[in-house]
Amino acid sequence: MKTRMYSALIASLASVSIAFAAPNADEIMTRSYGLAKADDMASTMTMTLKQANGATKVRKLRTFMKKTAAGTDSLAEFISPADIAGTKFLTIGNKVEGDSQRLYMPALGKIRKIASSGKGGKFMGSELSYYDMEEHSLSEFKFSYVRTNVVQSVRNGKAVSIPCHIITSVPQKPEAPYAKMTVWVAADDFFVYRTEMFDKSGAAEKTVTVNETLTTNGVIVAVRTSVESVSGNSTLIQSEKMQLNAGISPDIFSIKNLEK
């Protein structure tokens, strides 16, 4: 099993920018990737998993993320439901040797070193894949400009229509689970508000839409995000109690904290 914190996705999604006046795909994406990011972040997250038949499950978790010289450390602790409450995922980021991940299972009181799973594997039953949760670099994709369109979202509590550049992004690494993605990048703040994923056969697979953002100290973060799969399943992710650059102690990302 493997996991990545959703906060990593937020950081990834928040890092897209372009110059609207000059619709050059590479330039737009370079600006988007260059958006200001938090050095650390804590939040409480509610994931609502809806199945096509209407069945709904709710997962609540606390997430912590902190950038280090080696990479990005993260911790996710499930609060509910009861059968997985207390489960913690710790990722110690290391760009050189690869991330090290451990899982704490409260029922067993045990820490397990966990293996990487396929990039296409789902994160805790949601419609997000582990690939979606990872931070990616510009060099992993080839970009091409498509057109402009408008997306509806909420910024800092106000509903707005946001003009966007639509960029086609083709992954270059073979382990990527997608043939291509179309990325909707806001023309004004270069934040990614929508991503449409297409599977290896080229068929539409799912759409990630940022329904609400919040800007704090110049950092744009997604507060409410939906992931809708063509299967009819969907995942709604709501972040609360977000704290950016709160000075999270590095002790949070430790074996001791897993056992605490």
Next chain:
Amino acid sequence: MRIQQLLTIVMAGILVVFTAYGATSEKDDASSANEMKIYQKSTAYFFVPIADLVHESSLSNYLRAPKLFNKFGVEVTAAEVKFVSHWNVDLVLQGFDNISNIVSASAQDNFIAWNPRGSRLGLGFQTYAWGKADGLNPTAVINPMDFRMPTDLKKVPALSASYTAYPAPWLSIDAVYLPFKQESILPYSIAEKIPRSVFNKYTATSLSLYITNFDMGTGSVGMTSQQTLQEAAMTNDIENKAFAFDLNNPVGALRANFFFGPVDFSFMYAYDIDQFYTTSLSLEQYAALTQAMVDAAVESAVDDAVARGVIPGAASAATKAGLKASIPKDVCRISAIDLMRARAHRFGADMKTTIGPSGVWAEVCYSLTEDPGNTSSRIRNPYIDWTIGFDLSYGPDDLWYINVQYTGSFVQNYDDRFYTDYANGLPDPLQASNTSYMANYYYRAFTQKFGNQYEGLTHGIVVKANWPLFNDALVPSIAASYFFPMIYDTKEKTRYGRGIIMPEIKWNINDALSLSLGANIYFAFKKDAGSSKLAIDRNDPIGMFYDDSSAYLRFTYAWNIVRQSE
């Protein structure tokens, strides 16, 4: 368990932690909020026997009785202090003659922990999760075990003090102290396993001898005997030397854990107490035959042999005198059995790494049982247990899971010659009055058996797999184990292994409620000496549950509340 002492600890913990919870603590980062968690989980089981429908009523058997297990817990975290109180209230519909068989409340984890920077101190009833293997953990020696449900072995929280130091991100050191070692909960009464006949006195009310041959050279005779025995039931004097709350038997353990990118590993040592029994026997000699009875029988038998021409008349007197002196009149019986638990030293190591998409682990523990009197047949022999395994997620979206473990055990100098040295497992009647011989016989019969050592070498394979379907709504799964014994007494029986098969299908109705249909199938096969028929081995540690093989229906309901204060 002395409930007053337990409650004292619990109440002290509640007082300290709730005082701290109410106090304002300075937050040093986003994770230091005070928190209270409350949870409850109820599991109801209904069993239908499948191996032997008429063996006995389900309502008289712990494994097959309908059950309702309830777990309640509260955890309060206030800054660096955490208080944990978990309780079980179980309802088992068996043994209606005694309410305590039906309803039981037991304290589980009840401890207070202090987590200052770089260390952790815990005090109270705690469960320790040592070992990186999956459930088959040779190094998990600190907690006693509840062995009553072989498909769901549980650790019994141990009253203990624990300290963990985290001197570096890649290192932690655990130290655990138990003032005494509580007993494991066995699925049977050890006293009932000891045949009452070993205590009883057997005295002859009549004796007749028949001489079959005579050696002129040595004067020795061959003969058969017939006697009528009168059995006198004696006190079943079995004392279980339990030492919960006996401070003369402390346990200590140390472990060093190393966490590196490619691999996690640890080393441990425990100054432990054996969880299984070592028998200490008291033997008593008593007169089973009177001299007058022997004299009369010898006179009659020799006269008969002379009349039949088996013994020359000239040798009659000498033969009579010799036989009257040599036939043992006294025999040994066991007058008392003390069930001890011996000191044991444990040395263990484990490791866990990942290879591609697989988790891979290994764990080993050597247990050295102390033998201060060098009486090896009276003490469980040292043994080594090991587990090697891997797990893997695969299939669509990596949702399917398989876990395979090879496990084994080797007992040094296992005694596999009992039935060679004692024909049919019985002592030589002519040695019946020899205390040393009989003591050795009884120790060899008991020490390994009651020490849970059934063979000198065991190889086992355990496989678990599940295949979640329909977004985890339906989860078929199977767990199966097979253990193959080697190095054992083949003069008694030939064994063909033992195991458990557990198929199950679980319906997750929602996050709180699930319904499972499954089966627990226990087996162990043997061929008795001289028999070609394959049979169930009910004296096997798993085969003893064969008649408890059941299909089951299980409901599980769980909820929790988490409240944080800013």
